[in-house]
Amino acid sequence: MRGALVSLAATALFAGGALAGRMIDGRLAADRASSDNSTYDYIVIGSGPGGGPLACDLARAGYSTLLIEAGDDQGDNPIYSELGNFNTAGNDPDSRWDFWIKHSDDPVREKEFAHYTYRTTNGSFYVGTEPPAGATPLGIQYPRAGTLGGCAMHNGGVCSLPQDDDWNIVVNMTGDTSWEADKMRKYLIKVEKNTYLPANTTGHGFNGWLSTAVQPARWAHDNTLPATRVLKKMAELTGQNVSDVANLVNQDILGDYPHKDTLNAFYNMAQHEDKGGKRSSPNNYIKATLKDPKNYPLTVRLNTLATRVLFADSKNTTTKIPQANGVEVMSGASLYGADPRHTNANVTKQGPVSKVWARREVIVAGGAFNSPQILKLSGVGPAAELTKFKIPVVKDLPGVGERLADNYEGSLLALGQQPVGGGIITLMFKSPNATGPNRNIFTWCGAFSFEGFWPGFPTDYGPNEYECAMVHINPHSQAGTVRLASADPQVPPDINFNFFLNNGTEDLQHLAEAANLLRTAWQAAGAPVLPFNEKHPCPGTGAGNCTDADERALLKTQAYSHHASSSCAIGAENDPLAVLDSKFRVRGVHGLRVVDASAFPRVPGAFPVLPTIMLSAKAAEEIISDAKKGTQ
Numbered sequence: 001m002r003g004a005l006v007s008l009a010a011t012a013l014f015a016g017g018a019l020a021g022r023m024i025d026g027r028l029a030a031d032r033a034s035s036d037n038s039t040y041d042y043i044v045i046g047s048g049p050g051g052g053p054l055a056c057d058l059a060r061a062g063y064s065t066l067l068i069e070a071g072d073d074q075g076d077n078p079i080y081s082e083l084g085n086f087n088t089a090g091n092d093p094d095s096r097w098d099f100w101i102k103h104s105d106d107p108v109r110e111k112e113f114a115h116y117t118y119r120t121t122n123g124s125f126y127v128g129t130e131p132p133a134g135a136t137p138l139g140i141q142y143p144r145a146g147t148l149g150g151c152a153m154h155n156g157g158v159c160s161l162p163q164d165d166d167w168n169i170v171v172n173m174t175g176d177t178s179w180e181a182d183k184m185r186k187y188l189i190k191v192e193k194n195t196y197l198p199a200n201t202t203g204h205g206f207n208g209w210l211s212t213a214v215q216p217a218r219w220a221h222d223n224t225l226p227a228t229r230v231l232k233k234m235a236e237l238t239g240q241n242v243s244d245v246a247n248l249v250n251q252d253i254l255g256d257y258p259h260k261d262t263l264n265a266f267y268n269m270a271q272h273e274d275k276g277g278k279r280s281s282p283n284n285y286i287k288a289t290l291k292d293p294k295n296y297p298l299t300v301r302l303n304t305l306a307t308r309v310l311f312a313d314s315k316n317t318t319t320k321i322p323q324a325n326g327v328e329v330m331s332g333a334s335l336y337g338a339d340p341r342h343t344n345a346n347v348t349k350q351g352p353v354s355k356v357w358a359r360r361e362v363i364v365a366g367g368a369f370n371s372p373q374i375l376k377l378s379g380v381g382p383a384a385e386l387t388k389f390k391i392p393v394v395k396d397l398p399g400v401g402e403r404l405a406d407n408y409e410g411s412l413l414a415l416g417q418q419p420v421g422g423g424i425i426t427l428m429f430k431s432p433n434a435t436g437p438n439r440n441i442f443t444w445c446g447a448f449s450f451e452g453f454w455p456g457f458p459t460d461y462g463p464n465e466y467e468c469a470m471v472h473i474n475p476h477s478q479a480g481t482v483r484l485a486s487a488d489p490q491v492p493p494d495i496n497f498n499f500f501l502n503n504g505t506e507d508l509q510h511l512a513e514a515a516n517l518l519r520t521a522w523q524a525a526g527a528p529v530l531p532f533n534e535k536h537p538c539p540g541t542g543a544g545n546c547t548d549a550d551e552r553a554l555l556k557t558q559a560y561s562h563h564a565s566s567s568c569a570i571g572a573e574n575d576p577l578a579v580l581d582s583k584f585r586v587r588g589v590h591g592l593r594v595v596d597a598s599a600f601p602r603v604p605g606a607f608p609v610l611p612t613i614m615l616s617a618k619a620a621e622e623i624i625s626d627a628k629k630g631t632q
């Protein structure tokens, strides 16, 4: 081992800073950390959909780039590489970061969450509402993946475009017209390697790094299936052509339709995978960049926790603006407290701390929880909070960790008397009383159960289970917070989504009315499936035998989410809570950007992974253009 290490260090020295195409394991690098003092053009923290592709793009443009990732590489592990294993991946301790979050400040409401999680006295988890004596409340599990490729390694891979307004709002806030929705599609075209449409179909890409695929749905031709009867009823209730459902279920969800956001429409669910079901993710792009014969100057450090961004000792004497110039890191595996292995007896609790330097810029891409934590640990955040933890204030930026947003999710779940049959129905529609022109609900229905996250999720209710999972596309949940729990970078922050604080009743009513519509469609399943025995949100065999108020109350305590965004968001110059400008630059400092889901001013549609990858491609273009101009 030691010999290998020495030669690794020697290679780095020989390369004289040109460190082309290499992956370094922080566990091994730890031994030489004290002498670790390399300089790169760019340092990117976090290898998820925001940071991973960005680091690759910068290296491919010829800039020496260090990509720092706290986790290790599970890319060849079939739990991750086969997309169909995503539930197993989501539970796997080899990548899992458990954040124990709150939905509100009300401890009674929190513990009514059916999958609230406790630590029992013997160290195991208890999930439920009747904990054994002595159990310690942990919170609501919010999974993240601490691994090369980030959450794109354990997610469901569902691809969907944001609403045009989700891009256009940046234009309104900042005046930067490069964010206009019709100018953003080029990033999809750039990254996509479409496998399901004729080559060169307008609006799609065929030569990018991200494979997209669909499973063609043929079942809907079979009119004898209860699922087909349900589908037809859904078509009727949402104003679609009932005679054409077999074609409509195969519509392209990433298609370039005029006024797409106002359409009630069925789609075939696209996922980031290849035709054979292999997950396509930033992990693949990073590996391809490292392996490329062109020897791009990308260095990846696994098992390395970024603990803070460093700033030049003396501020720029002309402008007095702090200049980011490096990153402090701790080397070793499972160093972050959210990693369930961190408490294992055989895990080293701390690793050696060292510094790496950025000639040009540092880009933070730790995801919606970690990016604000990293900024705050670095002295960039609300001054009062930083002072409380004795962190020297580099820049008082009150918006860091505020306005955390997320899609609200709920599920209409029932057991039929027999299986419903058929396949997945994907539908985007406007719930009956929603305001504005746009559709607000993304639902997918089928014989599965998805009720949110907890250790061991999901529940298998057997072959008769049937669900419509609902995502609220336009939530007003913009009141969440990510606050430091400690100045120790290994301790996860306190996260409270403050669900339903703004316009909660309206948003809950939209979900209830969506469930009512879908439940009405279900009754078309007929014999022998009926009656459905509904689990939630309106329990029983009465097919909606409860009031909207009952449903809202249940959805309020049981809603869940997993698309966190907006905790370091782009905002207007005159907005005191704006963290970034439209070029992803952290306001008030130089040489520092945030490029991940935290940058969105609001949740980007129903599913964030593809929007985040598009945003990352835009950021790469901006950063490279600035480098060429000689600006920041």
Ligand SMILES: Cc1cc2nc3c(=O)[nH]c(=O)nc-3n(C[C@H](O)[C@H](O)[C@H](O)COP(=O)(O)OP(=O)(O)OC[C@H]3O[C@@H](n4cnc5c(N)ncnc54)[C@H](O)[C@@H]3O)c2cc1C
Pocket (backbone or CB within 6 Å): 045, 046, 047, 048, 049, 050, 051, 068, 069, 070, 071, 090, 143, 144, 145, 146, 147, 148, 149, 150, 151, 152, 154, 155, 156, 157, 158, 159, 160, 304, 305, 306, 307, 365, 366, 367, 368, 370, 371, 374, 562, 563, 564, 596, 597, 598, 606, 607, 608, 609, 610, 612
């Ligand atoms: C179970 C699950 C299923 C999902 N399903 C879907 C889906 O089907 N479709 C969809 O669109 N979205 C889905 N999502 C959400 C989507 O995957 C995320 O929104 C997306 O990955 C966010 O990308 P990101 O780059 O902002 O952050 P992340 O993916 O969280 O990446 C951040 C990376 O930074 C690393 N990191 C963090 N802090 C540090 C540090 N201090 N030092 C070093 N490294 C650090 C982390 O290890 C991680 O690799 C799902 C999420 C989950 C959890």
Ligand SMILES: *[C@@H]1O[C@H](CO)[C@@H](O)[C@H](O)[C@H]1NC(C)=O
Pocket (backbone or CB within 6 Å): 037, 039, 357
């Ligand atoms: C580390 O690198 C910085 C920047 O290149 C340099 O100024 C410093 O002298 C180096 N320190 C050591 C101990 O090598």
Ligand SMILES: *[C@@H]1O[C@H](CO)[C@@H](O)[C@H](O)[C@H]1NC(C)=O
Pocket (backbone or CB within 6 Å): 120, 121, 122, 123, 124, 126, 132
């Ligand atoms: C730990 O305690 C829980 C609750 O008291 C119990 O159900 C479980 O079986 C125990 N596990 C072990 C390994 O003892």
Ligand SMILES: *[C@@H]1O[C@H](CO)[C@@H](O)[C@H](O)[C@H]1NC(C)=O
Pocket (backbone or CB within 6 Å): 165, 166, 168, 169, 172
């Ligand atoms: C942007 O501003 C224009 C003009 O005020 C308005 O019509 C439009 O709805 C706004 N768009 C968004 C997404 O806020």
Ligand SMILES: *[C@@H]1O[C@H](CO)[C@@H](O)[C@H](O)[C@H]1NC(C)=O
Pocket (backbone or CB within 6 Å): 241, 242, 243, 244
């Ligand atoms: C509905 O679909 C059928 C079958 O494809 C087609 O013949 C018919 O023209 C469609 N009706 C409308 C109004 O588009």
Ligand SMILES: *[C@@H]1O[C@H](CO)[C@@H](O)[C@H](O)[C@H]1NC(C)=O
Pocket (backbone or CB within 6 Å): 316, 317, 318, 319
């Ligand atoms: C200080 O900032 C000004 C304006 O951004 C810039 O022109 C100058 O190069 C900076 N000086 C140093 C030493 O970074």
Ligand SMILES: *[C@@H]1O[C@H](CO)[C@@H](O)[C@H](O)[C@H]1NC(C)=O
Pocket (backbone or CB within 6 Å): 344, 345, 346, 347
């Ligand atoms: C470390 O301990 C855990 C259980 O505490 C075990 O599952 C794992 O295999 C051990 N790892 C090593 C490398 O020994």
Ligand SMILES: *[C@@H]1O[C@H](CO)[C@@H](O)[C@H](O)[C@H]1NC(C)=O
Pocket (backbone or CB within 6 Å): 432, 433, 513
């Ligand atoms: C829409 O709202 C009105 C007024 O609250 C209500 O009476 C009606 O039932 C709602 N429609 C649906 C389909 O829920």
Ligand SMILES: *[C@@H]1O[C@H](CO)[C@@H](O)[C@H](O)[C@H]1NC(C)=O
Pocket (backbone or CB within 6 Å): 435, 502, 503, 506
């Ligand atoms: C949200 O609530 C505010 C204040 O009550 C109200 O003015 C606004 O119209 C509401 N918005 C929606 C979309 O319901």
Ligand SMILES: *[C@@H]1O[C@H](CO)[C@@H](O)[C@H](O)[C@H]1NC(C)=O
Pocket (backbone or CB within 6 Å): 539, 540, 541, 542, 543, 545
């Ligand atoms: C309808 O709800 C009432 C009141 O909760 C309950 O008594 C009854 O059993 C329900 N009926 C069905 C068919 O679920």
Ligand SMILES: CC(=O)N[C@H]1CO[C@H](CO)[C@@H](O)[C@@H]1O
Pocket (backbone or CB within 6 Å): 199, 200, 206, 207
């Ligand atoms: C005209 C055009 O854009 N042709 C492209 C179609 O797609 C193939 C790859 O699938 C490209 O090689 C062509 O250049």
